[in-house]
Amino acid sequence: MGNNLREEIESFLRDLTCEYYKYGSGQKEHLDLAPIYKKYAHIFEIDTINAIPPEERKLRGFLINSYLNNATKKILESIAKKKSEKRFYLNEQEITFSQLQVLIQNLHNREDRKKLHELKIEFVKELEPLYREYLKGVYSEVVKFSYGKYFEFMERIQNIDFSHYRDAFYFFLKETERIYTHNMNKYLLLKMNISLNSATLYDTPYFFRAREFDNKFKAKYLKDFLTEFLLNLGIDIEKQKNVHLDLEVRPTKSPRAFCAPCEVPNNVYLCVLPQGGYRDYETTLHEMGHTQHFAHTSCTLRIEDRTMGDMGLSEVYAFLFQYLLTDPVFVEYYFDIYGEDLDHFIKHIMLARLFLGRRYVGKFLYEYDLHKTENIEKSEDMYREHLTKALFIKIPKELALFDLDMGFYSANYLRAWFAEAMLSEFLRTKFGKKWFINKKAGNLLKELWFEGKRWQIEEMLDKVTGRPFDMAPLIESFKGILRT
Numbered sequence: 001m002g003n004n005l006r007e008e009i010e011s012f013l014r015d016l017t018c019e020y021y022k023y024g025s026g027q028k029e030h031l032d033l034a035p036i037y038k039k040y041a042h043i044f045e046i047d048t049i050n051a052i053p054p055e056e057r058k059l060r061g062f063l064i065n066s067y068l069n070n071a072t073k074k075i076l077e078s079i080a081k082k083k084s085e086k087r088f089y090l091n092e093q094e095i096t097f098s099q100l101q102v103l104i105q106n107l108h109n110r111e112d113r114k115k116l117h118e119l120k121i122e123f124v125k126e127l128e129p130l131y132r133e134y135l136k137g138v139y140s141e142v143v144k145f146s147y148g149k150y151f152e153f154m155e156r157i158q159n160i161d162f163s164h165y166r167d168a169f170y171f172f173l174k175e176t177e178r179i180y181t182h183n184m185n186k187y188l189l190l191k192m193n194i195s196l197n198s199a200t201l202y203d204t205p206y207f208f209r210a211r212e213f214d215n216k217f218k219a220k221y222l223k224d225f226l227t228e229f230l231l232n233l234g235i236d237i238e239k240q241k242n243v244h245l246d247l248e249v250r251p252t253k254s255p256r257a258f259c260a261p262c263e264v265p266n267n268v269y270l271c272v273l274p275q276g277g278y279r280d281y282e283t284t285l286h287e288m289g290h291t292q293h294f295a296h297t298s299c300t301l302r303i304e305d306r307t308m309g310d311m312g313l314s315e316v317y318a319f320l321f322q323y324l325l326t327d328p329v330f331v332e333y334y335f336d337i338y339g340e341d342l343d344h345f346i347k348h349i350m351l352a353r354l355f356l357g358r359r360y361v362g363k364f365l366y367e368y369d370l371h372k373t374e375n376i377e378k379s380e381d382m383y384r385e386h387l388t389k390a391l392f393i394k395i396p397k398e399l400a401l402f403d404l405d406m407g408f409y410s411a412n413y414l415r416a417w418f419a420e421a422m423l424s425e426f427l428r429t430k431f432g433k434k435w436f437i438n439k440k441a442g443n444l445l446k447e448l449w450f451e452g453k454r455w456q457i458e459e460m461l462d463k464v465t466g467r468p469f470d471m472a473p474l475i476e477s478f479k480g481i482l483r484t
Helices: 001-024 034-039 046-050 058-072 073-084 095-106 109-140 150-158 162-192 204-210 210-214 221-233 278-296 303-307 313-326 329-337 340-373 376-393 409-431 439-450 455-464 472-481
Strands: 087-090 093-096 243-247 258-263 267-271
Touching: 001 034, 001 058, 001 258, 001 267, 001 303, 001 376, 046 278, 058 087, 058 109, 058 258, 058 303, 073 095, 073 109, 073 243, 087 243, 087 267, 087 303, 087 340, 093 095, 093 472, 095 204, 109 150, 109 221, 109 376, 109 439, 150 162, 150 340, 162 221, 162 340, 204 340, 221 278, 221 329, 243 278, 258 278, 267 278, 267 455, 278 329, 278 340, 278 439, 303 376, 313 340, 313 439, 313 455, 329 340, 340 376, 340 409, 340 472, 409 455, 439 455
Parallel strands: 243 267
Antiparallel strands: 087 093, 258 267
């Protein structure tokens, strides 16, 4: 396989990622995938893929996934078109689909939140036939290659034993169940006068919004904070010509913050829709972790080692920045929160972190069962069963396919989630409690980022910490902060 194919793959990735960025950032009304896939159709034809030797795991996996996306692109475009064109109405106010979730977390009136949630569910039900068609298409196309069904393809191409992590994640649910249910019930009653078992998915975003801290996390200071934070690590974002911050508010901009590495490392976008409060800082820190990883990746690495490796590795660096907000030393230093207020804030963030982790465990267990059986008809029952057991709140089954992230993203997300706790513990030990203002710590991170995606998460941990993957540090931190 020659360099010409790799160069064409890089051009394809650039065009595709930039298209997703323009659509996700609200600068384009429609997602136009067909022209891009048509232009590069020859690079993910079956004969081209089969000519790549099995040892080129990353490249084969990427091209097969691209083949699957090409086969289902019309469905993906239809879903994106319906989302961008959909309008909802509440009290005569017109709301885009992107704005709906932002409103749910900011509306004080529970009945209004419920109305918006029900409108969302009705729209998701309209999309369900398209999601079913998409999933059936993926399942039927992937068997054309030598990996078997989708589940086996994902295990082999990602080099991950999902069954091993399935057992580990069940253990995590068991170990954290008591502190989770106790604290969620306690604070839901205290803040909203509702119990955990009566809470719903339109209550939790509002609950975790934590408006009482808004005066410490103002959107107008977000960029200044980022500049100072990075500069203290030895990174001058004002001089990073390859990094582009998109903090603009647009009606159809995705409420889900994202990083778009259009060309690694030369052209990386960070896209955030400010929604108010600490969440703006949390999500922006997360995406900045991705952004700096891609922006510092060596341009001499092969395209597969820059962009196609372990999907969870970049998440480790994203979580590393994001969860600095659970570090009282960091919060005191940058946001002037002290005493009881600091204790309250850290507990709130850690409870939100635990909620998110348990939610992703539920998602993973659901995805594991769905992809293992490929029983789409049972997807709603699987989804509600696993998410209910993980979160102990009312879960609408209609969200099953809408909430599905392909590629076992949930597994990679969780592996990174636990790995971050190990990496941050190492940085505190090596550079002190204020490692985040130590340029030597910044230099270490730059060295890791320089390697792109060459390593699996477990390899990175072994090289840096000298320890194998371990869930204990994070579990113990939850137990220490959220004592029952």
